[in-house]
Every structure is written in structure tokens, then in C-alpha cells.
Amino acid sequence: MKKSVTILFAFIISQFQAQPGNYYQQSAKYKMNIDVDAEKFTYQGEQTLEYTNNSPDELKVVYFHLYWNAFKPNSMMDQRVSGQGKNGDSRLQKDGVSRLASIPKNEEGSQNIHWIKQNGKELKFEIQETIMKVYLAESIKPNSTTTFTMDWDAVIPQQIRRSGRNNREGVDMTMTQWYPKIAEYDYDGWATFDYIGREFHAPFADFEVAIKINKDYVIGAGGILENPQGVKGYESKPLLSIDKNNKVTWRWTAKNILDFAWSADKDYKVKSFDVPEGPKVFLVYQQNNKTKAWEEAQPYVTKYFQIMNSHFGKYIYPTYTFIQGGDGGMEYGMCTMILGEAQNIKDLMGLMAHEGAHSWYQQMLATNESMRPWMDEGFTSYAEGYTMHQLFPEDLPNPFIKTLDSYRAFIKKGIEEPAVWLGDHHDNGSAYTYASYVKGELYLVQLGYIMGEQKLAEVLKQYYDQWSMRHPSDRDFLHIAQKVSGMDLKWFHNYWINTTKTIDYGIKDIKYDTKSTTIILINKGQVPMPIDFSVMTTDKKIITYQIPLNMTHTWKDKDMYGDFSTMPYWPWTQKEYTLTIPYTKSQLYVLGIDFSQRIADINMSDNFIEVK
Structure with missing residues (x-):
């Protein structure tokens, strides 16, 4: 009997552990050697990837992203842009015509895989647009690690979206989504969304990246530069180690980030400063008359990180780099690529504030951007506004x-x-x-x-x-x-x-009596909400009444926008609500729904009444 109970208990435990509440995440360690031909805008790449399967599943295939395969005529990205016409992303089309359709052959993006091996055994693979499916020689069992090695070459594409050569501000190379990157695997399976132009998802990973490039280039990247004295731009008197091909090697490391990105240009200047109790910040940009706003950035960026650390949680990485590059703004591990020719410091900081906040809502809190873009872009936009x-x-x-x-x-x-x-x-x-x-x-x-x-x-x-x-x-x-x-x-x-249902409340009627005023509120929308109803008296006092929504079952008890009295709840099925307040018409100046104006009511015209 005891043995049967023990077996049953073990079975129950195993079933419980298999439920989705049992969180796990995969991990990866990349080592890459990259040799860039800057004149031809190509590079040769070697990669060693240690991949750890922390899931309860045995993996028989793996997937890699080959993002640059999207940047060519008739790719899925091109087809999508062409199909959407003028309704599509304005950066990918002009007057409704896809910009990808006219990319010259020698400027098409490509990542050409020569071979991939698992623990020394060469593997079969197939390229499906921007996804590479790899058939394993041996399955990766739960809680085990395997090693992939890979050799490939790539053509840096014409700069159409995020990455590429010669962006509109003259940055030579924006190197983002630039290497074969293993896809994320979680409870939802492999995150193998084709690259059509939107966002990304990846496992946390460590990176060791050696980039060999012409000695005249300066690189900005997300990570730690391990040899600043041996390259251009980071030390006042560098000692360059130049090889026979007139190249130097940049050595970068980064731990526990989602993606490693970098950019290279001969005209980059590098400035740095320390944020108290925060990261060392690098500004990498072309110093000219169009980038003067960058000279004013230090005090604003310093205060920005202090606000973010205080309200949203501490930025945990040792450095952060703002890099002039790309086609707007795009976030990566420990850095961002942004257009740099802002008209003024406020415009520049708006871009920096948004992209920097992605270090919280995309990087440290690494939601699946492809499935839930509102969580990273929306929460980031909130932090930007704040x-x-x-x-x-x-x-x-x-x-x-x-x-x-x-x-x-x-x-x-x-x-x-x-x-x-x-x-x-x-x-x-x-x-x-x-x-x-x-x-x-x-x-x-x-x-x-x-x-x-x-x-x-x-x-x-x-x-x-x-x-x-x-x-x-x-x-x-x-x-x-x-x-x-x-x-x-x-x-x-x-x-x-x-849904796309909307909020729409209003003041339907007001009745003034000798000792009080009665207000009839109406819900004309499709989304019920609690209502903060306020009055301003003739002596400029504001009195607020909270009308809870029954569906929350617990009511708001305080709010930084002011004190309030709590009234009986408003059932969500009830279209009208009657509120009587102990003020006469002669005592009232303004009546209104939500003086703070936070409620996303689509029609504000009937939300406020000036008493006359």
C-alpha cells in the first residue's frame, strides 16, 4: 500500500511539474570571429554556439534566424510591402511601391551558410526564407548542452529597414540582425516568425565577438570593449595592432543579453560619462553641424537613467550606448541605433528616452515582441511619456x-x-x-x-x-x-x-435643487469603467466622487491625483447612474468626468459642464 501511494504521489508531482506554470528558459553562448571587407560591404563569419536546453522537451531540430535574407526583391517582406501599398510601413515603401523591389543585385542582403556542425558532426539544414531549419545528429535532451559550429558569409544589404549599408545620414554600416541567431524555444514552441519587418524574440545569451575591420573605422556596440587601447576612438593615444591587410580586431563581450548589435563608420566620435549608481554611457555619433544636440545630452541622459532606475527598476548592465545609425530607432542589448540629426535636444531625448526604455521593456523584461508587441512598445511608450x-x-x-x-x-x-x-x-x-x-x-x-x-x-x-x-x-x-x-x-x-471596443461616458442630465444637485451619467460606449466624477466650486475647491465598477470587486483607495469619496458601485450592465451631491447651483463652477483626463473616453464633449 505504501509503495502504491508513493508511486501515485510521484506521478502527481510529475504531472504538476509538466504544467505551464513550471517556468524555464533556454540559454546560449556565442563566440564569433568576423572579418569585414568594408569596400565590398561583405563579411566572413565563424560561430561557436553552446546551447543549453532547460526545457522538459527533447529537441530533435533547431531553428536559426537569417534576417538579412529578407532584403531582396520578391522576398516575403517585399511581397507583404507590395501587397499593403500605401497602407504599409512608410520606411519600406515610397508612394505605395516597395523599396525592396528595386534593390540592386549586389546590394541584396544574404547570409550564406557554408556548413553547420553539432559536436563536430555536419548537419543537414534547409533555408525557408529567413528561417533555417537544422536537423540534429543527436537530439538535445532536457537539461543538457550541445555545441554548434558554423561558417558563413554575408552581404550587408542596402539600408532599407534597421540594418544595412549607407543609411540616409551617411553611416557606413548598421549591423543589426546580422548573424545566424538561434530561435527562442519556450512553452509556445519555437519562435519562428518570418522576418516581415516588425520585431524580434530571442533567448538570453552571452557573447564574445571579434570583429576584424579596416583600421580607420570606429565601432559602437552593445557590450564591453575589451581592447579600447588597440582600436580607434576610445582612448586618447591608442596603440593600434594593424595586420598585413590594414585591419584591426575589435573584441567585444556581453553577458545575458538578447542580441548583439554594432555599427561602424570612419567619422564616428565617441563620448562617455558615468551615471551615478547607473551605467557608463557612450555616445557614438558623427560630430557635425547636424548633430549639435548630442553635445547637450549628458545631463538629460543622466537624469533619465536615474528616473528609470527609481520608478521602473534598476538597469543592471554596466554600460549603455546610444549609436547614430539605422533608420529611426531600434533597441538591442546594451545599446540602441537612432537617427542622429535631431533639430533640438528635446527631439533627440524623445528618441533616446523611448529606445533606452526598451532596455526594460524588451531587454530585461523580455516579452515576445512578435506575439505581444503592445507589451514592449506600449510599456516603453509609457516610460517615455513618464x-x-x-x-x-x-x-x-x-x-x-x-x-x-x-x-x-x-x-x-x-x-x-x-x-x-x-x-x-x-x-x-x-x-x-x-x-x-x-x-x-x-x-x-x-x-x-x-x-x-x-x-x-x-x-x-x-x-x-x-x-x-x-x-x-x-x-x-x-x-x-x-x-x-x-x-x-x-x-x-x-x-x-x-477587441477594438471603446470607452464613452457622458453627462446626460443635471437637476439643481435648493440643497443639492443631481447628475445623471450615461455609458454610451462598449467598455465599462469606474468613474471619477469631480466638481469645482465657485471658491475653486475640487471635490471628487469615485463611482466604482462592480466587476473590479475591490475599489481604488487612493490616487495621486487627489482625494475622493467612494460612492455605491455602478453595475456594468446598467447604462445610467444617478449621483446626488450636497451643492447647489450657486456653489458650483464646473462639473466633470475625470478632471485628470486619464480615461480614454473617445468623446470628451459631454464630459464637462460649466455651470452658468
Whole structure:
């Protein structure tokens, strides 16, 4: 009997351990030797990859991303851009015509795999557009490590999207998504989304990268430069070790990042400074009349990292580099590529604030960007708005008012698509932007309104504490939000992310009596919300009444936007709500829904009444 019970108990435990709640993540260690022919815009590459399978599954195949294969006529990226026409990404098309369709043959991107081996045994592989499927000689068992070696060459593509040669500001090489990168494997299986133009996903990895390139180049990268004295740009009196081909070797290392990216240009200047209790920051850019804003960046960047560390969790890496390159702004491990010719310091800092915040919401909190772009772009946009409001204060009701106004204007176009859609599968470029950046940002703004800003700040801290250096999902974030607030928030999450339904409340009627005023509120929208209703008296006092939504079951108890009294809840099935307040018409100046203007109400015209 005892033996049977023991066996049954062991079976139950094994079944429990197999459930999705049992978190794991894969790990990788790359060593790469790269030899760049700068004149031809090509390079030769050698890679050794130690890959550890921490999953409970036995892996019989692996997948690698070959992103640069997208940059050629008739690629899947080209087909998608051509199909979308003017509705597609403006960087990939001009007047509705795909820019990829006219890439010259010698400027087409390519990553040509010569061979790949596993523990010394050569493997069969097949190239499927931007994905390489590799058939293993021996399966990778759970909790075991295997070693891949690989030899390849690549053509650096014409700069169309993110990476490539000769960007519009004259940067010679932006080297992003540039090497064969193993795909992420998790409970959802292999993350093998084709590269159509949107975002990325990868396992955390360590990198040792040796880059051999002409001695006149300066490189900016995400990581630690191990030989600054032997290369150009980082020491006042470098001692270059030049080989017979007039090249020097740059040696970079980085630990526990998602991707290693770098950029090279002969005209780069390098500046650096230390953030107190933060990283050493490098600015790598072309110093000229169009990049003067970079000269003003140090105090703003310093304060920026201090705000981020305080409110969103500590940046854990030793360095961070802002690099002039690419075609806009794109985040990578310990660095970002941004266009550098900003008109002023505020414009430059807006770009730096957004891309820098991706070190939290994409890098340290490594969500799957392809599946849930609203979590990385949206949360990053929220952090951008929060920090920019402190760096460049404006007299606004809240830091996100411009985003809310933009959202309302977009809704009127009638082309919104749900945020839950996969990043590359949106039919309209603007719809993708609003679903990912705007709806994701407003997701947090609405949570701050629902639960109170202090609780939201605690949610963000706990999210960081529990999930930094891991791969969280929206379910993980929602779990923390509900736990911290004590509220049921599944209804909001479903409405806001999975649908395009909208919020629309208004003041339907007001009745003034000799001792009081009665307000009838109406829900004309499709998304129910709690309501903060405020009055301003003639002597400029503000009194706020919180009307909870029954679905949260626990009510907001405080909010940095002011004190309030809590009224009986408003059932979500009930279209109207009657509120009576102990003020007469002569005592009232303004009545309104949400004086803080955080609620994403699509029609504000009936939200406020000036008493006359």
C-alpha cells in the first residue's frame, strides 16, 4: 500500500511539474570571429554556439534566424510591402511601391551558410526564407548542452529597414540582425516568425565577438570593449595592432543579453560619462553641424537613467550606448541605433528616452515582441511619456494627454485593429502603430486610473522584481496587477487588448435643487469603467466622487491625483447612474468626468459642464 501511494504521489508531482506554470528558459553562448571587407560591404563569419536546453522537451531540430535574407526583391517582406501599398510601413515603401523591389543585385542582403556542425558532426539544414531549419545528429535532451559550429558569409544589404549599408545620414554600416541567431524555444514552441519587418524574440545569451575591420573605422556596440587601447576612438593615444591587410580586431563581450548589435563608420566620435549608481554611457555619433544636440545630452541622459532606475527598476548592465545609425530607432542589448540629426535636444531625448526604455521593456523584461508587441512598445511608450514629462515639464493634466488625444483622433478613422494581433499581421501600418504603441501605453494609463497611480507604480516595481531577466507574458503581468490591486482586471484586459471596443461616458442630465444637485451619467460606449466624477466650486475647491465598477470587486483607495469619496458601485450592465451631491447651483463652477483626463473616453464633449 505504501509503495502504491508513493508511486501515485510521484506521478502527481510529475504531472504538476509538466504544467505551464513550471517556468524555464533556454540559454546560449556565442563566440564569433568576423572579418569585414568594408569596400565590398561583405563579411566572413565563424560561430561557436553552446546551447543549453532547460526545457522538459527533447529537441530533435533547431531553428536559426537569417534576417538579412529578407532584403531582396520578391522576398516575403517585399511581397507583404507590395501587397499593403500605401497602407504599409512608410520606411519600406515610397508612394505605395516597395523599396525592396528595386534593390540592386549586389546590394541584396544574404547570409550564406557554408556548413553547420553539432559536436563536430555536419548537419543537414534547409533555408525557408529567413528561417533555417537544422536537423540534429543527436537530439538535445532536457537539461543538457550541445555545441554548434558554423561558417558563413554575408552581404550587408542596402539600408532599407534597421540594418544595412549607407543609411540616409551617411553611416557606413548598421549591423543589426546580422548573424545566424538561434530561435527562442519556450512553452509556445519555437519562435519562428518570418522576418516581415516588425520585431524580434530571442533567448538570453552571452557573447564574445571579434570583429576584424579596416583600421580607420570606429565601432559602437552593445557590450564591453575589451581592447579600447588597440582600436580607434576610445582612448586618447591608442596603440593600434594593424595586420598585413590594414585591419584591426575589435573584441567585444556581453553577458545575458538578447542580441548583439554594432555599427561602424570612419567619422564616428565617441563620448562617455558615468551615471551615478547607473551605467557608463557612450555616445557614438558623427560630430557635425547636424548633430549639435548630442553635445547637450549628458545631463538629460543622466537624469533619465536615474528616473528609470527609481520608478521602473534598476538597469543592471554596466554600460549603455546610444549609436547614430539605422533608420529611426531600434533597441538591442546594451545599446540602441537612432537617427542622429535631431533639430533640438528635446527631439533627440524623445528618441533616446523611448529606445533606452526598451532596455526594460524588451531587454530585461523580455516579452515576445512578435506575439505581444503592445507589451514592449506600449510599456516603453509609457516610460517615455513618464520620463519626458519630468525632463521637459509641461503644464498638462497628465503626462499622457497628447497620446490620449492622438488615440481619439485615430479612432475616428475607423481602421483600428486589436492589439492582440501578431505584429506582422496587421493590415495597416497605422493600425499596427496604434495597437502596439498607443493602446499598449494607454493600457497602463487606464490601469493607473482604475487602481490609482501609487498601486500602478507598485505593480511596475513588482513586475520588474519578479520577471527581470526572464520572458514574461501578458498573463504574468496581469497576475501581478490583480495581486497588488486586489482587483479583478481580466475584463479590462480582454476589452482593451482583444477587441477594438471603446470607452464613452457622458453627462446626460443635471437637476439643481435648493440643497443639492443631481447628475445623471450615461455609458454610451462598449467598455465599462469606474468613474471619477469631480466638481469645482465657485471658491475653486475640487471635490471628487469615485463611482466604482462592480466587476473590479475591490475599489481604488487612493490616487495621486487627489482625494475622493467612494460612492455605491455602478453595475456594468446598467447604462445610467444617478449621483446626488450636497451643492447647489450657486456653489458650483464646473462639473466633470475625470478632471485628470486619464480615461480614454473617445468623446470628451459631454464630459464637462460649466455651470452658468
